Amino acid sequence: MLRGAWLGLLLTLMATPAVATSMNAFRERAVTDPHGLIDAVRQQLDQAGIELPPARERELLWGMGTAAINSNDDAALAEATLRLDGLATVANDPVAAAAAGFLRARHDIANGVGDGLGEALKAADKVLGESDPEIVAWARFQLCDAYALDEKPAKALPLCRQAVTAYRALNDDYGIGDAENDVGIALATMDRVDDAAATYERSRQYFARAKAEQLVVMVGDNLAQMYLKQGRAREALALSRASLKQELATGRISDALNSSADIARAEAALGRHREAYEQMRKVVAQARTAGINGQLVDMLKVESRLAEQAGDLRQALADEREAARLGSAVDTPALRAIEVELEQRYAAREKELRISELEHANELKDLQLKAAEADAARRREQQQRQRLVNTTIALLAAALLLIVGLLALLLRAQRRHAAELQAQTLRDPLTGMANRRAFQQRATELLGSPREANAAPHVLLLIDIDHFKCINDSIGHLQGDRVLRLLTDYLRTAVYDCCFVARIGGEEFAVLCPQAGLAAGMRLAETLRAGVAALVLPQDLPVARLTISIGVAQFDGTRCHDLSSWMRAADLALYSAKSGGRDRVEASKLAG
Known part of the structure; x- marks a missing residue:
């Protein structure tokens, strides 16, 4: 044992x-x-x-x-x-x-x-x-x-x-x-x-x-x-x-x-x-x-x-x-x-805890709806006691009931619409992965949070598919979309749970690794590069081999002092990887 x-x-x-x-x-x-x-x-x-x-x-x-x-x-x-x-x-x-x-x-x-x-x-x-x-x-x-x-x-x-x-x-x-x-x-x-x-x-x-x-x-x-x-x-x-x-x-x-x-x-x-x-x-x-x-x-x-x-x-x-x-x-x-x-x-139980905040918000709205319904009932009872104005009372009660019904319908519609908008604003429609807006939101929150003195620096990986334009031009955008989804599926399984992955545009992806340090970020980048290069592509996909280039930058608080400078450092490293022959990993010379 x-x-x-x-x-x-x-x-x-x-x-x-x-x-x-x-x-x-x-x-x-x-x-x-x-x-x-x-x-x-x-x-x-x-x-x-x-x-x-x-x-x-x-x-x-x-x-x-x-x-x-x-x-x-x-x-x-x-x-x-x-x-x-x-x-x-x-x-x-x-x-x-x-x-x-x-x-x-x-x-x-x-x-x-x-x-x-x-x-x-x-x-x-x-x-x-x-x-x-x-x-x-x-x-x-x-x-x-x-x-x-x-x-x-x-x-x-x-x-x-x-x-x-x-x-x-x-x-x-x-x-x-x-x-x-x-x-x-x-x-x-x-x-x-x-x-x-x-x-x-x-x-x-x-x-x-x-x-x-x-x-x-x-x-x-x-x-x-x-x-x-x-x-x-x-x-x-x-x-x-x-x-x-x-x-x-x-x-x-x-x-x-x-x-x-x-x-x-x-x-x-x-x-x-x-x-x-x-x-x-x-x-x-x-x-x-x-x-x-x-x-x-x-x-x-x-x-x-x-x-x-x-x-x-x-x-x-x-x-x-x-x-x-x-x-x-x-x-x-x-x-x-x-x-x-x-x-x-x-x-x-774990799933219940994750959705508890949403349920709490819905309960508050339900209480507001029930309060409106109770108020309508009280008004209806008062109107029934007013014999001289029965017609007016009936119209008012009907109007109040109609308003309550419309409020209920409007509330349900707003819930659905809010959920749809939330998904649309933070998710890439093609791959289902987090989009650029979600990435910027997560990165801003990370950089705004206090960090312990001895903690390792945050690390950013920018990933770009090599020769993707040639893939689209040679076999069509539909097949190119398949390539994007294949890469997305691989990144979901290969990236650590503590990291955040997003598609930030076209064939470009970003991986945000809190408190990982440059060495761990480079190891992860090399693992991703090698893993993509070794992917077995579907036989009906007319692409012989898929490779990626990766730029890695750590947030050092000086040369990389905000999200813009951090992104620029990683982008320069990615450009260096592309210029160096592609299918490569390069670390930023601006940070570290």
């Missing part, structure tokens, strides 16, 4: 002194001294009593729960989750309720009991509407971690990458390293060995930057598994031994089991099959004693392979049967159905 479990929950707790009640207060100690942290939290809770603020109590209990998972202390975990549940009820604290759910989810997934993924989805749902960026990043990562460790990489990968983006916005190197580690787990589960290895290396770099050397060692065991698949057994063995030494010293039982299993695999890869088999038998016995059934399934499969290599076929078969029995106990159709239902419910 890849090492995300313990990194998942225990490393979402980075200390943040500027925030008095951060969920990230005890991350490093939960790794290096889990038993000591549990004792310290209990002492603080006992001393503070009822005077302890709810937010501080939540922070302490979350740290205690993560430390309990790291040290396999079920009693401390039960205490933390029960007290979090109580705090959620008494203080009406959805974050405390979510914290308890995430802890139970992590325990259930690790031990192969219950529906851990369902627990994680319900926990994430409780904090879906939170606006605190730390809580949003924390909850997004917990759900990513649950999917990664439940071996559902296709669903884990986008969530984990969103967590990386969220932690990057917070300048949280711990969080970035943690989320990158789970990206590596998802890639490894998909057997993308080289990509996973590169991601683990990146995770270790972020932990090193945060001076978390023990976490660098811990992720090293995940990297060791990729080294084994790459045929680098000796390097893998060294990494796993270093990780095991640290885990035994800090009492992290589950992590130690993983490292021991990886050492056995490395020994087998070096041809020491009997030694590897004997080592793995000890690991399986320890997993049974600890009651960690979620890991026991993977351990049994490893023991089965090593038993076969050592010639013990009877034990190999017994291990496979036991692993199958344990795995089927937690992967039932009923649990899968519940998970699907919870996933759909969670997605529906």
Whole structure:
């Protein structure tokens, strides 16, 4: 099993002194001294009593729960989750309720009991509407971690990458390293060995930057598994031994089991099959004693392979049967159905939140309409009591009803018209992509927003299709429009979620990347250029090959000090790429 479990929950707790009640207060100690942290939290809770603020109590209990998972202390975990549940009820604290759910989810997934993924989805749902960026990043990562460790990489990968983006916005190197580690787990589960290895290396770099050397060692065991698949057994063995030494010293039982299993695999890869088999038998016995059934399934499969290599076929078969029995106990159709239902419910809640502002505006207009209708009814009742002017009263009532009906029709027409105008003013009718007006609006908002001193500069990419006029002149504008739509479809899938893409005119597109930095912008530009050049075009499209040129400029606040100068810098870089032979990426000489 890849090492995300313990990194998942225990490393979402980075200390943040500027925030008095951060969920990230005890991350490093939960790794290096889990038993000591549990004792310290209990002492603080006992001393503070009822005077302890709810937010501080939540922070302490979350740290205690993560430390309990790291040290396999079920009693401390039960205490933390029960007290979090109580705090959620008494203080009406959805974050405390979510914290308890995430802890139970992590325990259930690790031990192969219950529906851990369902627990994680319900926990994430409780904090879906939170606006605190730390809580949003924390909850997004917990759900990513649950999917990664439940071996559902296709669903884990986008969530984990969103967590990386969220932690990057917070300048949280711990969080970035943690989320990158789970990206590596998802890639490894998909057997993308080289990509996973590169991601683990990146995770270790972020932990090193945060001076978390023990976490660098811990992720090293995940990297060791990729080294084994790459045929680098000796390097893998060294990494796993270093990780095991640290885990035994800090009492992290589950992590130690993983490292021991990886050492056995490395020994087998070096041809020491009997030694590897004997080592793995000890690991399986320890997993049974600890009651960690979620890991026991993977351990049994490893023991089965090593038993076969050592010639013990009877034990190999017994291990496979036991692993199958344990795995089927937690992967039932009923649990899968519940998970699907919870996933759909969670997605529906996200959609509801996005349209809540529009619904609120519509409700106000509906209230105005109902007020007009009520006023018409009151007038109608008064008119009915005036016997001497029945004809006048009837006409007035009819007129008022007509006005109300016209108001209702006018309101509905205005809503439709407003929606149509909004779509027309901000969307390109040919490709459906954001247009120049939408781009200028987004760029103006970005440049007008305050930016942290240490944040990377914003980056602008201007993209132009090479020889597009020749394409239109040779095969017609209809086919040229097809080329534009093909490029649009590719850009939608290839550009990062945090970036904004728009068609700003003709064959020209713009990509706005907030706080990306010039190096990341150049990497993205080169990826887009190479991706377009490698596109397989439809057979009925008479174009042999499609290429683009890209100009890249960063907003440095001096030479590029407003949108006009920024656009000009990127445009000059694009012109340079065109002049240099096309199918090229050029960085602006005016900024950077």
